[in-house]
Amino acid sequence: MPHRLSLTRRLAALRRPYTGETDSTLLPAVGRALKTLSGDERARMHEILNEGYETRLLGESSIPAVNHRFREALLPDTTDTVQQQLEAGILFALGQTAPYRWPATEVASPMPLSRIVEPGLAPDETILHLCHGVLAPMMAALTPRVVDGSLQGLAGLRATVKRRQVQLHLADAGPTRKVALSNTGIRHWVAALAFTRKVIGSEQLPDLERRLNWAERSAIRTGCRVPVPAALASGVLRRLPILGSTYWLTVRPDGPEGLRLDWAGGRSPAKVAAALVHPLAGLAGGRFHVTPMGADFVTVIVTGIPGEPTTKLTLHQAPVTARPPFTRIDVSDAQAEFKRAMTAPAFASIHRELVSR
Incomplete structure (x- = not known):
């Protein structure tokens, strides 16, 4: 029947x-x-x-x-190795955001990371609709930087800012393989980078337009870009x-x-x-x-x-009532930087100030 x-x-x-x-x-x-x-x-x-x-x-x-x-x-799933690494790196970064988002009070409520994970029109594209408060801590974990001679973040991560979204891609693959962050405008993006700069330190100012540095090239060459199985993690993110x-x-x-x-x-x-x-x-x-x-x-x-x-x-x-397996990180100063960028009337000057630091 x-x-x-x-x-x-x-x-x-x-x-x-x-x-x-x-x-x-x-x-x-x-x-x-x-x-x-x-x-x-x-x-x-x-x-x-x-x-x-x-x-x-x-x-x-x-x-x-x-x-x-x-x-x-x-x-659809992607079979492209580089796209899998990009999506695996984003999933791993999302899994590091909880200490930044956990409330200082004993009262907590559901805080999912993404409302929608939408397949793009091409198989090597995914569209993320992140929940409120996720973008900034995700970028703090995802942005590549060298700390004490060791690379942290996702090697080769680069970003292209569009009118209503930011597109993340890997420098060694080009912008056609990407993860788009939906409903993310330039002000929100700059505010997230201001948050990131405060978390990782002023000397580690994120620059997502430069060429690959030696640490990124080494991580890519040795296959150490992501610490988790890329194809599996990509499938989970989707x-x-x-x-x-x-x-x-x-x-x-x-x-x-x-x-x-x-x-x-x-x-x-x-x-x-x-x-x-x-x-x-x-x-x-x-x-x-x-x-x-x-x-x-x-x-x-x-x-x-x-x-x-x-x-x-x-x-x-x-259990919801159990103590989480992480220690809350106080990011009140970083949140203040985020809010300053989001509410500044002279937004262009805030953008220039952040870039010039």
Whole structure:
């Protein structure tokens, strides 16, 4: 019996929890993608949606291998190594923002990092709609700089400022591979850099237009640009809203080929793991092994990601009432710099002052 909902609406309902999109952008995007598929392919997608995929949690699949065109139509992943590194670096930086955002009081509320993670029109583009207060601490963690002879931040990160967005890219790849920060104007961007300068020190003023320095070139040449498996982390970033309304989130390496997410609030690790192995909208990979490690821990072993060996994703949800696994950092001076740039009537002079320091 045919499903009563159209394929467009079924796929939109499937994609929405992964990306956080609203119908105004989601339905047209899915509709455009479906036009690239034949009638037989659309019928096959209906069949996949009607079939269970529970055995994928245990390393098997009850359905035939999904045509990669189906996944690209619904929620594409990038196979470009440099784009994966860019997105992995951004995810890692987002996972370092919690100490800057945690309130000084005992009362906390959900503070998700991104409302929407929207696939771009090209596979090597992602659009982030960051939540309030995230851009500045993210840039403090992401901006490349040399500290005591060691590179911190994402080697090669550069930025192009547009009228209503800032586009992040890597200098050795060019601006066509990018992550766009939606609804980020020049004033907001300059304020975020003012915050960053105060956090990392005046001698480490971020310059995201210069050529690669020796430390960046070394990190790129030795393959040490990101400390986490790039393809896996890129896939997680593109599905970040699946975690739900988290109170805090940390991201860190878990062994040489592992990635660990810790959070409070939001969805449970079991629900997140089940979503991430979905054949159409989940992570790229040919085989998954999901193992509960207790009430709040789940590990996902992923094999078959193109260009990447077997990787491990560890998911841990802490109680909302538990003490976070980080120490709050007082950034009141940096926040004051941010506010000064955002509210300055003579904005041009603030911009010149920041650049000349």
